[in-house]
Amino acid sequence: MPMKQEQVSAMEQLGRKAELFGGIWPKVFESAFFVHGHICGGMPLGFRAGVWALKQLAAERELNMGKLVFVETGTGHAAGCFADGVQMATGCTFGKGLMSRTEYGKWALTVVDKESLRAARVSVRPEVIEAAFQSPFVKARREGVPPTEVPVDVSVKLVENLFAKKEEELFVAKLIERYELPRGPKPTFNIVRCAACGEVVAENKLRLKDGKPVCIPCSGYRS
Ligand SMILES: [Zn+2]
Ligand SMILES: [Zn+2]
Numbered sequence: 001m002p003m004k005q006e007q008v009s010a011m012e013q014l015g016r017k018a019e020l021f022g023g024i025w026p027k028v029f030e031s032a033f034f035v036h037g038h039i040c041g042g043m044p045l046g047f048r049a050g051v052w053a054l055k056q057l058a059a060e061r062e063l064n065m066g067k068l069v070f071v072e073t074g075t076g077h078a079a080g081c082f083a084d085g086v087q088m089a090t091g092c093t094f095g096k097g098l099m100s101r102t103e104y105g106k107w108a109l110t111v112v113d114k115e116s117l118r119a120a121r122v123s124v125r126p127e128v129i130e131a132a133f134q135s136p137f138v139k140a141r142r143e144g145v146p147p148t149e150v151p152v153d154v155s156v157k158l159v160e161n162l163f164a165k166k167e168e169e170l171f172v173a174k175l176i177e178r179y180e181l182p183r184g185p186k187p188t189f190n191i192v193r194c195a196a197c198g199e200v201v202a203e204n205k206l207r208l209k210d211g212k213p214v215c216i217p218c219s220g221y222r223s
Contacts, residue, residue, distance in 0.1 A: 003037075006152050010039055014156065017044075017163045021051055028061070032088035036081065038147035041132050041158035045107070045170075046071075046085025049122045052167045053111040054090060056120035056175055062091035067098065068112045068181070072123075074103035078138060079129075082107050097187075112179045119179035122171050132158075194218055 015030025029047060036043045050069075054061060069092035071083045083101060086109045092098035108123035132138065137158050140150045147155070162170075190203035196218035207219035216223065 001148070004148070004152075007039060007148065010152050010156050014039065014044075014159050017159065018047075020163075025051070028088060032085060035088065036084045039152065039155040039159065040081050040147050040150075041135065041137055041155075041162065042079040042081030043085040043088075044159045044162050045079075045124060045128075045132070046082035046087075046109070047089045048085070048162065048167070049082070049107075049109055049124060049171055050086040050089025050111070052171055052173060053109060053120045053122040055167075056122070056173050057111060057113060057118060059111070059113060061089065062096075062098065065096060065098065065187075066114055067092050068114060069099050070102055070110045070112070071099065072102045072104040072106040072108040074101060074105045077105050078141060079107065079132065082124075110176070110179070112181065114181070117178050117181065119176040121174045121176060124171060125169070128170050 011033035012030060014033060015026050018025040018029035029044075032043060032047055033039060053069075059067065067090065069086060069090050071086045073080045073083045083099075087093050087099055090099075090109075090111055092111065106123070107129050108121060110119050110121040112119040135158060136154050137150055140154070141147065167173075185204045188202055188204045191200050192203050192206055192213055193199070194201050194206075194215040195212035196209070196214045199215060201213075201215045205216060206213045207216060207221055208214070209219050
């Protein structure tokens with residue numbers, strides 16, 4: 001379904017809320033709405049949490065591969081949209097392999113600087129999440145209304161209320177001097193054709209079957 005004009009205008013307006021962070025933040029925030037697809041409370045909350053986590057580390061939004069983010073939301077619960085806001089704000093994106101979800105079903109994130117191993121965890125204050133779950137927006141969602149069908153003034157109000165608050169009212173932040181990172185494979189720039197299906201595979205994801213290099217689905221292994 002195409003995006004409604006009133007949603008487009010509201011997203012453009014709401015993008016400006018990020019003027020308080022300066023620089024290109026309004027552009028990033030506006031983009032975050034368009035990429036996310038609808039106006040809700042979860043994405044902007046994650047966005048502010050992400051900006052706040054960067055601030056704790058005195059770090060910039062990640063453009064390359066220098067930081068990682070662990071977001072604690074999961075699948076199968078409301079307000080998982082939080083993770084999209086975290087992703088957009090921190091620049092630690094799924095595609096860059098810099099974001100993982102711990103599936104704890106909690107509204108918190110940790111940003112880690114890969115080089116220094118310094119990290120910041122930001123969690124949303126319990127009363128903030130509890131109030132969000134009492135909002136007319138979540139009430140409508142509970143009744144099965146898709147986010148784009150919630151009246152735009154209801155969803156806009158959520159974002160305005162969020163930006164009327166200071167970070168300290170919304171979040172608890174903690175610095176971690178040395179974060180223990182799980183070891184992952186080194187990134188590779190090499191590719192190989194799977195001997196079974198012929199599709200191209202990143203070299204470090206190949207498996208051997210009868211002495212031939214194959215992709216994971218063709219190998220019969222799960223990972
Ligand atoms: Zn959402
Ligand atoms: Zn294959």
